[in-house]
Every structure is written in C-alpha cells, then in structure tokens.
Amino acid sequence: MNREIPGFYYDSAKRKYFRIEDSRTAPAQAAWSAQNVKRRAVEREEDVRKRERARSLAGRVRRARVLEGVPLMGGLLAREAGLPPPTAAGETLARAWAERLRAKGVVKLWPWISGDRGPPVTAMWVGPSATRSGLGVVFGTSDNVDALAGSYIPRDADDRVNFQDGAQRYPGLDFQxxxxxxxxGRITDIKFHEPSFTVLLACEHPGGLGVGINSITQSRGGSGSRASSAPDGWGLLNGPFRHDSSASAIHALRPAPAGSRLTCIAGTNAGIIQLQDDKVTWLTPPPSSGRRHPKRQQPRQQRRNKQGDAGDLPPWQGDILSVDFLDQNPTELILAGTRSSHVCLLDLRVPPREWSPENNTFKHASSAAHVRSVGAYNVLVAGPRSAMALYDVRYLRQRQQQEQQTPHHQNGYQYKNKWNANATHPLFTFPAYHNEAHIHTGLDVLTSPAGYGECGIVAAAHSGDNNNNNNGDGTVGLYSLRDGSRIPGGEVDGIRASAVVKSLVWQTLAGDWHPSLFVGEGSAVKKYSFWA
Structure with a gap:
C-alpha cells in the first residue's frame, strides 16, 4: 500500500507521484489537479455514507410474521438478501428439523395385553445395547404393573422400528x-449411568418401608450379573434400600456425570439421597436432625408463635420432586425442585449447615416438578399451573451481595433489604405450555438438535387447556429454548394419547442419523424421527 504524501497525488496506473497543481495551471483532464483531487475525495466520503446508511436501514427491516412459522424459508430469503438471519442459524435449522418429525414405529412392552387397556408407561429409558451395536433397547414400567419390562428396538434403513428387518439381520435373537x-416395588424413575453402563431404577419399598435404588447391568461380553429372563446378559441387581421411615416416596433420579464421586442422586419426600460406593445415604440432613430456618431476623415473640411450623425446615429437607446437576460445575453443584415451589442450588463443597434458604434458593410460580440444567448457568423449571420458565442462577449471587451490603435496623433488630427483584424473575416464560394440576408429566430437553449448534428444544406433555378442562390431556408440545415459543413439531403435534403422557425421552440410537423423540403413549412406546 502506497503512503499518502501531503501535496502529492499517487497515480496507480502510472505508479508514480505527481505534485498537486492549481487547476488554472494544470491540464484540464489532469488527475493531479486540485479540483479533480478534491472531487474524488468528496465522492469517496459520499460512497461511505451511502453504504453505512444502507446497512443501518437493513437492520431496521422487520421480519414478516408469516416467516416465523416457516423458519427455513425465512432463513433462505435472508441469505438471498445478504442479511444476517434474525434468529441464530442453529435455531433456524433446528426449527426446520423439528417440523419434519414423523412417526417411525411402535414398541409394545406388554403385547399380551390386547386392545387399548394396557397399562400406561409411567417411566422409561431408551438407549444403546452393549452387545448388539445396531440395536436400541427400551426399559419401561407402569404404576399398574409390579414388574419391569424391556424390549429391543430394531430399525431399518429409514430409521423406522422394524421387527421383521431385525429378525433378518439378527437371526436367532428373540425380539419378544x-x-x-x-x-x-413401585418403580418411579429409570435413568442410565453412562460411566458404569448401568440402568438405575428408583424404587419405593413395598409397604412404605423405605426407598432404594436398583440397577440393571449388561456385561460387554454378553453374560449377565444374575440370571433373568432378559437375553444378552442383562442382569438385575438388587440394589441397596434405605429402610427409613423418614422417606417413603422417591420422585426423581439423576445419574452423576463422569468424574463425580457419586453414582446418582434422588429426590424423596423427605430430602435428597445419594448413591455412592453401593450405599444409599442422605445427601441432605434427614428431617429428624434438620436445622430450622435461621430466625435471627425475627423478633422473639414471632419466633415463639411460629415454633413447630412445617415451613421451619429448609426446602431441601422437604418434598423434592426433581433433581439435576448444574452444568457449570456438575461434580459439585446440584439443583433440587421442591413441592413448595423452591428451587435449591446446593454446593457439595460446603457443609449443609452453611446452606442458607435466603442465598441458595429461589421460587418458581408453582411446584418445581421438573428442574433441568440447560447451560452453564441456565435452569429450566416446569410444573403445574402452566408454569414453565428459564432462570439464570447467577442472579442468586447478586442477591446475596445486595443483602450483605444493605442491612438496616428496625425496632432494635437487624433486617436486610429484600433481594434484587430480578433475582427471582425468569429470563423468559413459555406462554403456550399448559399443565393445570399434574406433577408427574413427561418432559425432556434436546440441547443440540441434530448437531445444529447451540440451541435447544423442550418436549413437554400437556395436561388440560387454558380453559381448565381436559381437552389438552394426552398432547405433547415442542418449545424453543431460545425464546420460549412453541415451535411446529410435525406429527408430534398430532399426538392424542388417552391420558397425560408421563414419559418422554430424546435419544440418538446407534446407526441413526438424527435424534428421535420416544413417547410413552398409553402402553406403547412410539418413535418420532426426522423424515428427509
């Protein structure tokens, strides 16, 4: 690049400098005349202003609403116009992908029960088979059946469940x-612990004598740990039960991530239990030894009047409906959703006696039936009263700092101002989600649909419509994790189960090109996959 020398003009064609001359002495068409040099400078400035104005106006153009319903068309038009898409590219592709979901077959766990009177699937897990790389497997149970059932999931070249094709590809394998x-006992949740390749079962001991965790293992060599009717080495291990009258119900189970000292955690009606080294112990202090809420901020007379209230116990020692590990530090930070609408963020590096309800919890609009970590700090919470929202737990830190910085006194007692109101406000809600009164409904999150970048899709079962009747029971909706809006779900939008769907699982089976949504519709498990 040639340097600009004051008083000189560089001619790129002749590759030499010319002294700028007065227009009266320079030739009429000379590029180095003062008049021509000034004219070109003005033209360059005007051209720059035009480009900046065009770029600014392009950003102000609003997208037509019709294109929101057809995101692929909107993305293509934006690209043709040379504009960045209004939504992230991953979000646009994920919406277009979800709109092409189609029914791809059925797996019946109890085929000997004819008609539509089969027991509804209340808990299930779908995943790979260790000894048959091309097959998937599903384990499911029902509140109406005191047993666990399983089945292989053979698929053909179109990702469709096809038992005839499976029998040809795997001769001699029984697909019943x-x-x-x-x-x-009653199995309330089924999850998979990937580091140990173990299926975990949350069980309530018969007679209300306690809760426990059983496991199903599959040896890579094909022989099970114990004899059972399941082929290919699937063996049931009688897991440790906690015979404790404090906990008689177990609501949710979450496997621990790789690197954690725990195998899993589970929410009960009396707190959180943990499985570590084949032993089930309390992660939170049991109710009998639980400390009560700090009352330093209450006058003595108020403390005397409120003694014995059920609300005196910290939320994490109450009815825990859902649990998860926070993605920001999954080996040490756990989430717990309570029936009392509290969402607890508990640090395992800190003794439980140092946990504070004021600094470690925030409240949801309803019971926190589902709590899912969907990013480093984002937490999805859903429950009855049609309440589903996305929160950022970093606001808890702001709330704690404000409490420490703004104390004040009243009547001789020290109080602290209420936390920042934003600390408990969601980033956004899901207005189209409707679940009037059910706690046990299906919900699962797909954080990266078909590898389309940082986006997410929530599959959630509905219960009752906005008019408080049952017309919405048995349906399933797909929602965007970017803004909480409902997105077209293809044939998933056409699901009409006979009752509220209680089991939803996103899973990519070995050999499939895309993830699939498995739905427990009545007594059958149906597969919904992308149809190109």
Missing part, C-alpha cells in the same frame, strides 16, 4: 419383550 422378576 423380556421381563424381570417382580417384587421391586
């Missing part, structure tokens, strides 16, 4: 559903 011995 297999069962496990009864007597486990």
């Amino acid at each position: 559903p297999f069962g496990f011995p009864p007597g486990l």
